[in-house]
Amino acid sequence: MANVILQTDIPGVPVKxxxxxxxxxxxxxxxxxxxxxxxxxxVVLKTGIPYKGQVLTQISKFxxxxxxxxxxxxxVSMDVEDFPAPFCNYPDQLRGRSMMVKKTEVLPVECIVRGYLAGSGWKEYQKSRTVCGIELPAGLKQCDKLPEPIFTPSTKAEQGLHDENISFDKAVDIIGEDKANFVRDTSLAIFKKARDYAESKGIILADTKFEFGLIDGKIILIDEVFTPDSSRFWPADKYExxxxxxxxxxxFVRNYLEETDFDKDGPGIELPTDIIEKTSAKYIEAYEKLTGQEFQK
Incomplete structure (x- = not known):
């Protein structure tokens, strides 16, 4: 199996x-x-997925x-050669999976857009016909397309804790009305733009989450964007x-874990080899289908 990097180590440099x-x-x-x-x-699992970090970074770049x-x-740059010392001296750890970015004041709200009824949204809908408190039409099935994409923010949890879905009004309380309106409207706009592009590649973008940061009074897009970690992508020709x-x-991994006795509040577990290999292949396939480029391992 390919080399897996579970953790990087740049000596003498503090890391989070x-x-x-x-x-x-x-x-x-x-x-x-x-x-x-x-x-x-x-929950962070004990098993890594080969090439996953490279896929996440390269898809985000796209x-x-x-x-x-x-x-x-x-x-700022994704070329290790552009990084300051000592980072530029560790290409074996960093090349293809790292980016130098601007420091921002991170807005403490995750911006989730849902275009289809899946995951926790489907579970809530079955109980109350709502998703994050937003009332939806009766009679929808699991993974049905929603009449329009909906904005469903959540809190940003510390590691080991679960994010908590919140109302838009609560988001206003946390970051203020102007910022909340901006990230909602921007999230919906870029979701729709990416959704339409993905459809042209035979891929359904079901939902995603964004993060935004503030720099010099301006809100910008940060972290990752439309990756297989932050989004649900489905093959359109197999959608049912x-x-x-x-x-x-x-x-793919979530579905496997749901079929086991996995404790969602407990420690991570080891994944079987076939699940690891299939998941790695799924990530690479997503990159190649979306970008139209061959993934360079």
């Missing part, structure tokens, strides 16, 4: 380990490194470029409402 990313302080900038760790149900005429983003869909994302 997130669920998937290692974040280093580089003075005026940050170095974001996407590891091959996989988080499911907010989408940041694609959306650059709609909203600015935090990317009323059941779980085949996917190009970590929903």
């Amino acid at each position: 380990h997130g669920k998937v990313r290692d974040i280093y302080d580089a003075g005026d900038h940050l170095i974001f490194v996407a590891s091959d760790r996989l988080s499911a149900f907010d 989408w940041f470029d694609f959306l650059s005429d709609t909203i600015d983003n935090h990317v 409402p009323g059941k779980n869909q085949e996917s190009f994302d970590k929903q």
Whole structure:
């Protein structure tokens, strides 16, 4: 099996380990490194997914470029040679999976857009005919397309804790009305733009989440964007409402875990080899279908 990087180590540099990313302080900038760790149900699993960090970074690069005429983003460079010392001296760890980004004041709300009725939204709908408190039409099936995409923000949880769905009014309370209106409207606009593009490639973009940051009084797009970690992608030619869909994302792992006695509040577990290999292949397939380019391992 291919080499898997679960954690990077740049000697002498403080690092913050997130669920998937290692974040280093580089003075005026940050170095974001996407590891091959996989988080499911907010639990980091013990097994890494080969090439996952490279796929996440390269797909984000594609989408940041694609959306650059709609909203600015935090990317400065994705070339390790451009990074300051000592980072430029560790290409074996960083090449293809890292980006130097602007420091921002991160808005403490995750911006989720749902275009289809899946995941936790489907579970809530079955109980109350709502998703995050938004009333939906009766009679919808699992994975049905919604009449219009909906904005359903959540809190940003610390590692080991679960994000919490919140109302738009609560988001206003947290970040203020102007910022909340901006991230809602922008999230819906870029979701629709990416959805239409993905459809042209035979892929359904079911839902996604964004993060935004504030720099010099301006809100920009940060973190990752439309990756298999932050989004649900389904093959359009196999789409069939009323059941779980085949996917190009970590929903494949979620479905496997749902069939086991996995404790969503417990420690991560080891994944079997076939699940690891299939998941890696799904990530790479998503990259190649969306970008039209061959993935360079």
